[in-house]
Amino acid sequence: MIRSILLALDESTASASAQKLAIGMAKKLNAHIAGIGVLDEPWITAPEAVPLGAAAFKVELDTQLLDDAKRRVHSLEAGFKKAAEEAQCNYHIIDAEGFPAEEIEKAIVSHDILILGRDANFHFFPLRGMAVSVEQLLKDSPLPIILTPPEESFGKDIIFAYDGSLAAARAIHMALLLEIHKDKDVHILSINHNGKDAERQAQKIHKLCERHGVAAKVHGIESKEKPWNIMSTLVEELNIGMIVLGAYGHSGIASFFTGSTMKGLIQKAKVPLFLYH
Numbered sequence: 382m383i384r385s386i387l388l389a390l391d392e393s394t395a396s397a398s399a400q401k402l403a404i405g406m407a408k409k410l411n412a413h414i415a416g417i418g419v420l421d422e423p424w425i426t427a428p429e430a431v432p433l434g435a436a437a438f439k440v441e442l443d444t445q446l447l448d449d450a451k452r453r454v455h456s457l458e459a460g461f462k463k464a465a466e467e468a469q470c471n472y473h474i475i476d477a478e479g480f481p482a483e484e485i486e487k488a489i490v491s492h493d494i495l496i497l498g499r500d501a502n503f504h505f506f507p508l509r510g511m512a513v514s515v516e517q518l519l520k521d522s523p524l525p526i527i528l529t530p531p532e533e534s535f536g537k538d539i540i541f542a543y544d545g546s547l548a549a550a551r552a553i554h555m556a557l558l559l560e561i562h563k564d565k566d567v568h569i570l571s572i573n574h575n576g577k578d579a580e581r582q583a584q585k586i587h588k589l590c591e592r593h594g595v596a597a598k599v600h601g602i603e604s605k606e607k608p609w610n611i612m613s614t615l616v617e618e619l620n621i622g623m624i625v626l627g628a629y630g631h632s633g634i635a636s637f638f639t640g641s642t643m644k645g646l647i648q649k650a651k652v653p654l655f656l657y658h
Contacts, residue, residue, distance in 0.1 A: 386495075538621050581601070
């Protein structure tokens with residue numbers, strides 16, 4: 382059961398979705414929630430080549446940028462405080478300075494799960510692709526992460542995506558232990574070039590779910606299509622609100638749900654992803 386949630390605060394649209402999801406979970410589960418705002422001072426004040434005589438100008442500019450970033454971080458923290466109080470959640474705020482991924486990693490050990498937006502970058506401007514901080518957290522976090530897309534309207538139920546890898550098995554085990562599936566219908570998805578192998582893989586997780594008292598529906602699908610195309614269709618057909626899958630498994634790009642394929646899914650997914658390795 383989830384007792385404590387860590388929420389990364391950022392100005393991105395996906396991070397606003399993360400806050401909505403995190404506060405909703407905290408209220409539903411009666412869990413504590415901590416919002417962490419990070420001022421990336423090392424990035425803002427990083428040394429760079431400047432013309433002769435312009436050093437003083439850079440110091441002044443850095444000071445202005447720091448003051449603006451502090452104001453925006455504190456505004457995010459105030460917004461989180463207001464939302465948590467309106468939801469009557471037990472909460473606190475972590476006001477940190479340093480490299481975002483490192484500061485979040487320091488804080489995460491006191492919590493059960495981290496929730497953040499998939500395009501969070503903590504630098505207050507949009508990026509193309511996955512931010513370095515998000516990718517580092519996905520690789521290094523000892524705890525599961527829920528990564529949210531920009532959309533705020535999520536379905537209700539959940540997919541356990543299983544490709545036979547250890548990473549996927551660990552993610553599903555953790556989701557079951559944390560009861561992330563509570564009050565949801567569970568769908569087990571396995572995709573393989575061979576339909577019998579897909580069904581066989583899915584049945585292994587079905588047996589695990591039964592032992593946890595979870596009634597799940599099996600979807601063993603024979604296909605050579607890209608997994609996220611199949612998932613996108615199922616998300617709409619089955620009222621899915623979350624997908625559980627393994628992150629960065631040892632099987633690399635040969636695996637359906639890990640490595641480069643997982644990165645593609647992160648960018649295309651229309652629902653939150655529960656990721657664990």
